[in-house]
Amino acid sequence: MAVARPAETVSLPAARLTGLIAAYGADNLLVRDAATGVVLVSQMLDNDADGRADELLFQTTLTAKEAKRFTVSGASNGAAQRPTSPTTTFSRFVPERIDDYAWENERVAFRTYGPVAQQLKEAGRKDGTLTSGMDCWLKRVPYPVIDKWYAGNVQTPSYYHHDRGEGYDPYHVGDSRGCGGTGVWDNDRLYVSKNFISYKTLATGSIRTVFELTYAPWDANGRVIIEKKRISLDLGSNLSRHEVSFSSAQALPNFAVGITLHDKQGSVRANQQAGWFRYWEPLDDAEIGTGVVLAPGDVTEFRDHRVAQPDQSNLLIFTRSAGTPLVFYAGFGWTKSGQFRTVQDWDAYLARFAQTLASPLEVSWTKTR
Template sequence: MKKFFYLFLATLFITSCAENKTVTITVTNPTSLDRNNEMVEVEMSEIDAKLKLADTAQIIVLNAAEQQVPYQITHNEKLIFQANVQAKGTALYTIRTGTPNVFSVKACGKYYPKRVDDVAWENDLIAFRTYGPALQASGEKAYGYDVWVKRGTTDPVVEARYAMELNPKTEAKIDSLNKVNPKAAKALRAATTYHADHGNGLDCYKVGPTLGGGTAALMSGDTIIYPYCYKTQEILDNGPLRFSVKLVYNPLTVKGDTSVVETRIITLDAGSHLNKTVISYSNLKETTPVATGIVLHEPNGEVKADAKDGYITYVDPTDNANNNNGKIFVGAAFPANVKEAKAVLFSAKERAERGGADGHVLAISDYQPGTDYTYYWGAAWSKADIKDAAEWNKYVAEYAQKVRNPLTVTLK
């Protein structure tokens, strides 16, 4: 009986120790900037090794106040969560077994074959889309990223916008009204289109045959080699805190070589106005310039191009400056050195070819074959959380500092 009692106590002690195991995560901020709601990553393999997790075990992430922090486990087995770390400071987080709360979705996206193969995605602040093979097959030229602005909510809005725009019954009604009452048909379209603001934002950004809101492209001399719609798409992560998609493009012709294939992985995290994008080019034979570009819709618009500090910005007037659509702030930030950053205006001939756009602001670097080109791009809206160009320039400039000086994460 005593032997059984001691065995029971030993088992209880071991079980209790296993249940009480924790991992302490220290997040350190090397900069003089406060880092709020910034995503950090921890390898799940390291957590598993310390906690000895069973296959069915659940975990929770706690801040210093013992409050649960939303997290996500990504497709490549990283645990991610948003950290808040004061300038030159540290913050402690704890991981242990437990039942996680249900987390609101703050980053997500979807493939829309009914809308010519769009891939569209968003977070709590902003939304984007890129174009696919069905659009290319139609002959429409659209090379760059599109921006969809949002306000008044941190919840997902993109799927509802598509549902409203593409509702078969509404489309049939509009077709029918066009035959007998074009004015009523126009009114119904205006009431259901995502090109009008119905309370949470709209699509009022014009891409056209340009690099749009921050697309990267190889260059041959001063000529941009435009990537024409993705060939295949694979959504890798879909919330609640991170959306990521892998896009593979049709072969490009670079200096007569027709076998260069671009692969992009685009990642948008909750709380960020900027996407992280990692690009590689297979079969490229030599070092080639690569430019990240933002389309200019005014010849004398508000442009900031800072190669030294690694960022570019532009204040876009929207596709209808007279429609009270506010301003769209577009920008890109670079973790590696930028060789050159500048605004380049189109000739009259190219302006006509580019749908009336005036040029690009470009950040140009050298791409080495076999490496990754990583940068960050995105947008904000004057009718949402960032109100003016000065605030946007500060945001993007500080973003560049942050990606050049990432938070450090240690486990104990």
């Protein structure tokens, strides 16, 4: 499938680089563009926090059907030779804002909510939050904002709800699925988990941030669900990757991924055959598109589910429950970011993203010595 790849992450398994790692150390490997000899920004990734490298990541831009060559070598001072990136990915637990978990790259930011926020809500406190939905933070600057916005919020409550030129958080989640929350649909009702109960930050860096969220067992119409999410975000992407492991002693009908429809003033569009689904809506003095992309074979149907109850209108994508973990991508585009001007731009982005998933990059190896 011919599709351009403007920010393609290339993953090289560490198992293919054992000789170089043994000789120089995982932090001293260098990726070069073979045509120019330029050393590229790269990131060594430890996927399971066991102290051993699992993948070497770098990014490139490819036109449709283009082939490029790269070399991997080692040097005793390789870490010092590797260029620093002007942009990055980042994620962390945020105890100063009760117990959010937030993540970002140079294009988008997100957050979700932890157990203390749930306890406060259940105790009747106005500062509590009870939801496993995913929140969108709208940014229009390429540098990180999470630390700055949360620090501002400590000094000035609701700091990040006001746009001071970098973006802000006007996106309401409530009891909806937000942008990529999950649940089980049964007997005309959506059953969902509560807030995450534990987290693990696995990586932050110039190419990718990775973390895990664990949820307390939750009930879906008599079925007890065990759920864990592994979420990652790559540089250059508007969509986070969600890898959701879920299980139950009983069969699970209609495991669903959702996007909130807020006040139902926007429009839904879906291409089930290609695997992408979106909502486009007005937001203050601009517009925002949210979307989910996943393998078409994992989708059974979708519903534009609009009801009178607040926060219960969602675009729901129903998936097959066999073959977990389920992998999907969820994110947004905001017209004020300068990345997307129209709904057509957002649709084209999601369509291209789906195409790249359907036609993965082919990587071949040649050992030179």
